[in-house]
Every structure is written in C-alpha cells, then in structure tokens.
Amino acid sequence: MQPALLDRWSRQASILHRRDPRAKIAAALVFLVVVATAQPALLPVSAGLFLFLCAGLVVARLPLGGALLRAGIVLPFTLTFAAICWMAGDPWRGVSLILKSYLSALAVLLMVSTTPLPGLLRGFERIGAPRFLLMVSQFLYRYLFVITEQAQHMSKAAACRGGMRFRAAAGALAVLFARSYSQAEDIHRAMLSRGFEGRFHGPEDTRFRAADALFAAAACCAPLLLRLVIERVAA
Amino acid sequence: MKAVLEVRNLHFRYADGTPALNGIDFTLAEGETVALLGANGSGKTTFLMHLNGLLTGEGSIQVCGMAMEKPNLRAIRAKIGMVFQDSESQLFMPTVLDDVMFGPLNQGRSAAEAAKRGRAALETVGMAHAAGRAPYHLSAGEKKRVAIAGILAMDPEILVLDEPTTFLDPPGQRALADLLVRLPQAKILVTHDARFAQALSHRAVFFQSGKIVAEGSVEELARRFAWDLEMEGAR
Numbered sequence: 001m002q003p004a005l006l007d008r009w010s011r012q013a014s015i016l017h018r019r020d021p022r023a024k025i026a027a028a029l030v031f032l033v034v035v036a037t038a039q040p041a042l043l044p045v046s047a048g049l050f051l052f053l054c055a056g057l058v059v060a061r062l063p064l065g066g067a068l069l070r071a072g073i074v075l076p077f078t079l080t081f082a083a084i085c086w087m088a089g090d091p092w093r094g095v096s097l098i099l100k101s102y103l104s105a106l107a108v109l110l111m112v113s114t115t116p117l118p119g120l121l122r123g124f125e126r127i128g129a130p131r132f133l134l135m136v137s138q139f140l141y142r143y144l145f146v147i148t149e150q151a152q153h154m155s156k157a158a159a160c161r162g163g164m165r166f167r168a169a170a171g172a173l174a175v176l177f178a179r180s181y182s183q184a185e186d187i188h189r190a191m192l193s194r195g196f197e198g199r200f201h202g203p204e205d206t207r208f209r210a211a212d213a214l215f216a217a218a219a220c221c222a223p224l225l226l227r228l229v230i231e232r233v234a235a
Numbered sequence: 236m237k238a239v240l241e242v243r244n245l246h247f248r249y250a251d252g253t254p255a256l257n258g259i260d261f262t263l264a265e266g267e268t269v270a271l272l273g274a275n276g277s278g279k280t281t282f283l284m285h286l287n288g289l290l291t292g293e294g295s296i297q298v299c300g301m302a303m304e305k306p307n308l309r310a311i312r313a314k315i316g317m318v319f320q321d322s323e324s325q326l327f328m329p330t331v332l333d334d335v336m337f338g339p340l341n342q343g344r345s346a347a348e349a350a351k352r353g354r355a356a357l358e359t360v361g362m363a364h365a366a367g368r369a370p371y372h373l374s375a376g377e378k379k380r381v382a383i384a385g386i387l388a389m390d391p392e393i394l395v396l397d398e399p400t401t402f403l404d405p406p407g408q409r410a411l412a413d414l415l416v417r418l419p420q421a422k423i424l425v426t427h428d429a430r431f432a433q434a435l436s437h438r439a440v441f442f443q444s445g446k447i448v449a450e451g452s453v454e455e456l457a458r459r460f461a462w463d464l465e466m467e468g469a470r
C-alpha cells in the first residue's frame with residue numbers, strides 16, 4: 001500500500017479528520033473487538049458492519065472504491081489460511097476468517113486515513129502505549145517512504161531494461177534492503193544533526209472536546225448495537 | 236576576527252582500523268567561507284562528521300567557544316547546520332514544510348513558531364511555493380534548497396556543506412552559488428568543483444590522507460594540485 005497515498009488522505013479535511021485521535025483509537029478498538037467476537041448470524045452482521053464502515057468512509061470524504069480495494073491487502077494472507085481451513089473440512093471457519101480480517105483491515109484503514117500518523121501515534125502515547133513501540137513505528141513510517149521510493153526507482157529501472165524475472169527480483173530485493181539500511185543510517189545522522197533527541201514533535205496536542213466524546217460514544221456503541229440488533233432479528 | 240570553530244590535532248580511526256584523520260588543525264572565523272579540497276577518501280566527510288559530534292576522535296574541537304562534550308552537544312548542533320551530500324537522506328518528513336519544521340521543533344519551539352521559521356527559511360531559498368509538496372517529488376536542485384532551508388530554520392552560525400553541487404546541472408549550480416553568497420553565516424564547503432569553490436570561498440585547505448597538507452587561495456591550491464583536481468573532474 002502506498003504510504004504516500006495514506007498520508008495524503010490523512011491530511012484531508014472532514015468531520016472524522018477533525019476528531020481527536022484518542023476518540024478514533026477507542027472507536028477502532030471497540031470495532032475490532034465487536035468483529036472478532038461475532039459468532040451467530042455472521043453474514044448479516046458482517047454486512048451491517050461493512051455498511052457502517054462505508055458510511056464512515058463517505059463521511060470522511062475518502063474515495064470509497066479506492067479504500068475498499070486497499071483494505072483488500074490483507075486478503076492474500078487470509079485467503080491462504082482460509083484455504084487451509086477449507087481443506088481441513090471447515091469451510092465456514094475460512095469464510096469467517098476472511099470476513100473478519102477484511103472488516104478489521106477496513107476499520108484500521110479508516111482510522112489511519114483520517115488521522116495523520118504523528119497525531120495518531122501521539123494519541124496512542126497519551127493513552128499509555130509503550131514509548132519504545134511508538135518510536136519503532138515512527139521510524140518504520142519514515143523509512144517506509146524511503147524504501148517505497150527506492151523500490152519504485154528500481155522497478156522503473158528494471159522496466160526500462162525489459163522487466164524483471166523472479167530471480168532478478170529476488171536479487172533486487174536484497175539490494176533494496178541493503179541500500180535502505182545504509183540510507184537509514186544516513187537519515188539517522190541527518191536527524192541527529194538537526195537536534196533529534198529521540199522524540200518526534202508532532203502537531204500541538206489536541207484537546208479532547210465534547211464533540212470528540214460524543215463521537216467516541218456514538219462510534220463505540222453503534223457497531224455493538226448493530227451486531228446485537230442483527231443477531232436478535234436473525235435469530 | 237572571532238573564531239567560531241577551532242579544531243586542534245584531531246585524530247580518528249574507523250572501527251575497521253582505517254586511519255581517516257591524522258592530526259587536523261583547522262580554524263574558521265566568523266562569516267568566513269573555507270573550501271575543503273582533496274581527493275576521494277582523503278577524509279573530508281569524516282572530518283565534517285566530527286564537527287557536530289556524529290563521530291568522536293581524539294583531539295580538541297571548540298564550536299562557538301563550546302568544547303565538543305556531551306552536555307554541549309545540543310547547543311553545538313544548533314550552531315552547526317550540516318547539509319549532507321545526499322539530499323534524499325536529509326529530507327525524511329512527508330511534506331516540505333514538515334521537514335523544515337523538524338529542526339525548530341527539536342529545539343523546543345512551538346508548532347506555530349516552527350512553522351513561521353520554516354516558511355521564512357523556504358522563502359530565503361526560494362521554495363515557499365513547495366511547502367505542501369512531498370520532498371521526494373522535487374528535482375535535485377529543489378531538494379538541495381529545501382535541505383538548506385531545513386538548516387536555516389534552526390538559525391545556525393556555521394553552515395557545513397558536503398559536495399552540495401553533486402547532482403546539480405550548471406544552472407542549478409549557479410543558482411546554489413547565488414544563494415550561498417547571500418547567506419551571512421560562516422561556511423565550510425567540501426567540493427570537487429574548483430570553480431564553484433573559487434566563486435564562494437575566502438580561502439581553501441587541501442586534504443590528503445587525513446591531513447591538511449596545504450592552505451591558501453583556491454587558485455593557488457588548484458594550480459598546485461592541478462593534477463588532482465583535474466582527476467576529480469574527470470571522474
């Protein structure tokens with residue numbers, strides 16, 4: 001997934017973008033739990049939750065198709081496991097795995113593409129996530145830009161020379177990592193030179209307003225209620 | 236003239252045993268521009284990395300009256316603005332403005348103040364129009380300007396530039412020279428381009444095997460080491 005695109009999305013303006021990161025983190029966590037623990041009437045419940053997320057994407061003014069497609073990035077992994085479940089004679093479990101992982105990915109995507117990453121990580125920090133973990137995520141995020149760009153350069157260069165076969169691609173990947181590593185060192189040096197002391201200074205800390213509390217309450221309750229109602233109706 | 240930088244008898248050996256610096260004595264006066272010339276591998280970059288504590292050798296270094304010691308590091312890095320050869324590694328934030336704000340934020344300035352300084356610095360280098368763009372989409376010359384803006388935003392007293400003309404076409408080199416001439420800070424300029432050095436520097440020193448073997452005007456040194464400089468040009 002292109003980090004640059006997510007970054008661009010996260011900097012757009014909408015009601016969802018304006019909410020305090022902590023409110024969105026809470027909403028996303030509740031949603032993940034609701035999805036993960038859904039059991040009876042899974043199909044209609046999934047459909048309901050899916051529509052709920054689509055509504056979120058629309059409110060956030062994100063391109064619906066683009067977002068739905070990008071959340072599919074998890075599918076190759078889960079499809080593999082689903083196939084294993086199917087072969088083991090438990091196809092239903094495979095289906096549930098696919099639905100749940102896709103919905104989870106879409107929920108996380110919605111959160112990430114409505115909150116610029118520095119603000120999001122600061123939100124996690126303020127609700128008590130370990131600093132070290134956040135540091136690693138921040139670096140990963142910074143280097144992701146560098147690595148994807150390197151990869152783009154290399155794939156362009158390869159395309160100019162008539163494409164890349166598997167073995168060449170594997171070799172290129174190795175070079176990509178080596179280059180990225182040495183560039184990561186250079187970046188770290190540049191950061192130190194500009195006074196970096198281990199903490200990224202994101203945007204000013206936001207205040208948790210009444211609107212954020214209201215949003216958090218609504219966004220946390222909605223998927224839960226949705227699931228309970230659909231389960232009741234389906235039963 | 237007040238000395239802003241004083242280096243005495245600096246020695247350094249890389250972890251693999253390569254003796255990179257073998258007794259460097261160097262002084263930089265306020266507002267002065269000095270060109271560092273010398274063959275590939277003569278120790279120029281290694282020397283620069285000592286000036287803000289990225290590497291630590293034996294000998295003494297004083298920056299604006301402060302000894303190169305851990306407690307002074309923060310203040311020293313605020314005084315010395317380091318522009319690396321590879322702008323790719325120097326620009327690591329998602330947007331140009333974020334990038335130039337990185338230094339001031341690390342210096343403890345508020346987001347509003349950092350943005351103000353960032354914009355002013357972009358104005359100085361003629362890149363204000365690119366504030367919202369992604370750094371990795373800029374041309375080489377534009378990247379170099381933004382990298383310089385990122386340093387200027389920290390309000391340094393000394394600018395250190397490692398081969399700033401690499402990747403720049405002749406008009407880009409001229410534009411860079413015009414920009415640098417306008418900046419009042421003392422400068423250390425590593426370059427293989429004798430003409431560029433001549434246009435900007437008050438004097439030059441020549442590095443050879445980790446030592447300064449000659450000192451004088453750029454013309455003198457270029458004549459004396461003509462063979463070396465031409466070799467560099469041909470590479």
Ligand SMILES: Nc1ncnc2c1ncn2[C@@H]1O[C@H](COP(=O)(O)OP(=O)(O)OP(=O)(O)O)[C@@H](O)[C@H]1O
Pocket residue numbers: 249250251253254255273274275276277278279280281282
């Ligand atoms: N990380 C390293 N580990 C070991 N040796 C190194 C390292 N970096 C540089 N060297 C060696 O130290 C010496 C000085 O290198 P340095 O990069 O300072 O030269 P330079 O004058 O900047 O050269 P150039 O003009 O090519 O940039 C060289 O012999 C080089 O091979």
Ligand SMILES: [Mg+2]
Pocket residue numbers: 279280281397
């Ligand atoms: Mg060098």
